[in-house]
Amino acid sequence: MSDNVKLTIDGKEVQVSEGTYIIDAAEAAGIHIPNLCYLKGMKAVGACRLCLVEVEGGKGPVIACNAKVKDGMVVSTNTERIQEARRFVIDLIVSMHPLDCMTCTKAGVCALQKYAYDLEVAESSFTRKQFGYEPDTANSFIKRDPEYCILCSKCVRVCKEQGTNVLEFMGRGVGAKVITADDKPLQESGCTFCGSCVDACPVNALLDADRWRKGREWEYENVKSACLLCGNGCDITVGTKDGKIQKISAGQAEGSAEKYICAYGRFGFDCIEAETRLTAPMKKVSGKLKETTWADALGIVAENLKKAGKDAGFISVAGIQNEDALALKALAKIVKTKNYDTTMSLYADAETLVNSQAADIDSADLIILAGLAPSQWERVLPQLDATVRRRAARGAKLVVINSSEARISEAATINLIGDEAASLKAVLKAAIGKGLKADKKLADAVKDATVTEEAEQAGEMFAGAASPVIFASPSLFDAAANLSLAKGSAVAVPAESNAKGVALMGLTTGGTTYKEMASGALKALYAVGEVPLSKRPKVDFLVVQNSHLTELAGQADVVLPSATFLESAGTMIDYLGRLKYLPKAIEPQGEAKAHKDIFIQLAKAMGGTIKKPTEAEVKKAAKVKAKTSLKPFEAKKGFDVSPGEIIESVNASVISGSRLIMLKEMAAATAGK
């Protein structure tokens, strides 16, 4: 859309596209229009009445969140009259709001406080009242205190739009209150503790449960990073103070349907200081692991790797950083082995991920899910689940193609149940029948498909869509990519965060595969990260390099303590092909080191040299162009590990070593009922 509408806001000329709301046009021009209930990207509700502006020639003030720009419009956002109206609103809200800003955790980032300050409302001119509500503090994640609630409805709308749907209003007038069903505590409400509501709350009504006296936000250093716990690789904002992480929040762009992180990403960070956290290298001394020095540990490893040579192998999770992958490859070269592989190989082949295409979810008008069952509730690619639901709520059509019904099916416009590859084929055939342009080869390839009524409808949608996006499980990617030959883009969604990065960095075996290595095909095995292995394979020498002492680490000959992704600077490439930077938010615990640093030092101990991988190297490796060509409409075999299994196992220490363990307890309690 071109910026074809010219208007003046507070004397400033602004040019925006047609259909833009005044509030966004002003923001684009650097003019903030006060508001408490506007959520970018969502339909305005006009509840706070704060964003009133005056439009020249208009009857009276209009709310900027629901008034679209017009060519030649002259808008004043801060006249005396408008200020008076805003002061009235803030005055009323303050009359029902605690004034304990001195100790309030949200001080400094509280929107109400900001506007009261701007409008000089020190005290309400009305008799101040309190609701007398009790806070909900029964869980370790979110503290809900309705006493502070200003009923802006942001939490309710965010929760509803992303499909979690546990919050709603109850009561009338001044007695209206945001509640869960039956006003039960959050853990009994079906809440997934994603914390989207916490991010949305402009005041102190919804807060991370552990924030009391952990510092005000202005004291925090906020860094943009990404979460490496699952295939969604969400953007996060990490708030640190005194060298500790105090808070993690969703870091995606305001207004994007992608703005969501799950409980793992938001609340799992206390695993950094878990009891099982490894803070020093260890070696096995008479059957027991004992702490030792880095020099000693690296010496033992170097010696054994040298000894094993091409009989040594590396297995890693795919949630490591690109730089780690490059360093690991370099190390393998020094060891003189081609045996290096990652957990990615359990669910995808490198070619698929390399060829997986880029896509802009926010402009997708049709989303097709093929062979994917993302779920916020089971935390299986939860962000994909929330994002797809939000896009659907914002008007995009959703087609879910699955072998059986999944929870995401409830949000679908059309569900195609059965063989996924055959369904994809049928949809393409139907779309071509509805006038979708496709070359002869492609048209011929789908000729023999059986088109059901649902597939017919889905095909019509595909033919009519402007920018469809197909998300597929890696094994169905080829079939899905066939559709993208005619229109739109196809994306393979892996289970782990940097699977695509690892594939692009070339950390795929030239010799023994992950599965073979994991079942003891070699003499020496070097495991990086929390690989899904609980029993030591039959190997002569086992190194485990991980942040936490896992079951496997307990059986290792040497254990090397690694930094978590929050303690190590590097990059990753998410499933949509976006290169994301992960700064070092905090120093590693104890003597733990970043994977790549361990590899570099190990190389040194072996007499070799690895140069620290640079951004340029990563970018160069990532510069492989995705290629799409017509492939058979069938699922690739051999990748039957489900994303749920992978995500659970590679994060086992994060979950059991943090408050996230409560999620399991809550789930068990609910199941028991």
Next chain:
Amino acid sequence: MAKETSIRVCMGPGGIASGGEEVLRAFGRELKKSNVKAALKKGCSMHHVGCMGLCARDVLVEVVLNGKTYTYQYVTPDMVSTIVSKHVVGGKPIKEWLVDDSYVNFIKKQTKVVLSDCGRINPESLDAYIAVGGYEATRSVLKSKTPEDTIEIIKESGLRGRGGAGFPTGRKWEFCRAVESDRKYIICNADEGDPGAFMDRALLEGNPHAVLEGMIIGAYAIGADSGYVYIRAEYPLAVERLRLALKHAKKKKLLGRNILGSGFNFDIKIKLGAGAFVCGESTALMYSIEGKRGMPRITPPRSTEAGLWGKPTVLNNVETLANIPYIIRNGANWFASFGKGKSKGTKVFALTGKIKNSGLIEVPMGISLRKIVYDIGGGIEEDKKLKAVQTGGPSGGCIPASMIDINVDYESLAKVGSIVGSGGMIVLDEDDCMVNVAKYFLQFTQSESCGKCVPCRVGTKRLLEIMERITSGRGKTSDLALLEKLGNDVKSASLCGLGQAAPNPILSTIKYFREEYEVHIAGRCPSKVCKELLTYSIIEELCKGCCACLRACSSGAITGEKKKPHRIDQSLCVKCGACFEVCKFKSVDRE
């Protein structure tokens, strides 16, 4: 064909409340008696009808004999056998039980359009409606008029929304017609929620088919294939009659597929509301039908573009829709011949309060308020002094007695700070406290606010607190200015009509009865209504020492010996007024 002799028993809300069912049963019993049967060779039809209007005199019974109609008032079951034997059989009306001249005036001075069949026909009979021309309009529209023609007629008639806002109905239809959509809806708003208003209820109970017919014609005009009647569950009889009417209409192919062979499809569903006042607001009403919480939303888009389930929707009030068949049958000019200026046609009002003839009335728009109060209403009860007329319910305002000659139409009422509204009209006399009246209405809107927007949610609460302060003797001189400022702020900043109109009762009473507020703030309620502002004392010269007040006092505030003047301890008095009520010698003073 109706038989020559017929009996109609009013079973409107007032009729039923006064025992209409028992009266109807009594007539049934009497008419079955063999001697009566024998005497009435041609038989006698008997049925119940909807509201006849003058609810204050219910149960009203009409006896039609030899072409003449006689109306009995205050009928009870024990009067029935006499009416049957002397009048129905004997042919001699019982004069002392018949209505008097004031009733005749009450009826004669009205102009009945939308109520013309209400109170005359059996509301549970489709044939009865058809016999008075019912569904002729549907037939003629479907047969010979395009939707555009139909809209043109409604536009020409000048019909405006009778639910309160007065938006031209034809234009609303036209907007909706112009929107392209695979689906459109028409909704009848029967969520009548104003305290004291019962126009829609009476219409639905008295002539449900007229409303359905209005919907069918509206649906045809805008191109809707389905409709809803959103009606409050507190109107069980209206719901029952509506259900019956729907059943009958479907059976006769007046609803459903291919209506009257025209190829037009339309069906209506009933949706019960749970009695939230805010659900009368169009967008909240639609959310409620969708099963969501009834909260208004901001516009644009208007409902005519994106209403129910996001589809173009026309929402019309019961009375608006019931007018449609009469307009189509009699022509736009006929309808426009009633009324004044931009307010055409007639309007139904629920005339209540301190008025002699309280009930349901229909008058041409633009009639003077004086005519309503004195000619039709028969004047003030006990011939007391008129103080004001409250119109438009909780969203309306008070018109002072000095403005009694005002014309009752949309523009004139708006000019003086009130509204026509849905048609509530409450007459207030010298004993009514205007501050208390305003507080009452505010209490209503405040507790019915949905809580979505700040000005209404918190603002009405703060307004109410100030009103409570004033009526309990804690008012400050600055309160009046604060009320006005706060009232105007709530009005201009609220999201929907509920909040935008909530301060009206306060603002209009301040405008016309400012002095009364000032006296309250000074600590007195001149009408002696606001309890906490009253002081009870015993006039020693008049007190006989009978001890009646002492016994009546529950708080032990009264002391005194027999046959000696008593005293009230003000610090103990809870101002319940029991002593005042019980004293036979008028020795208790209330000030």
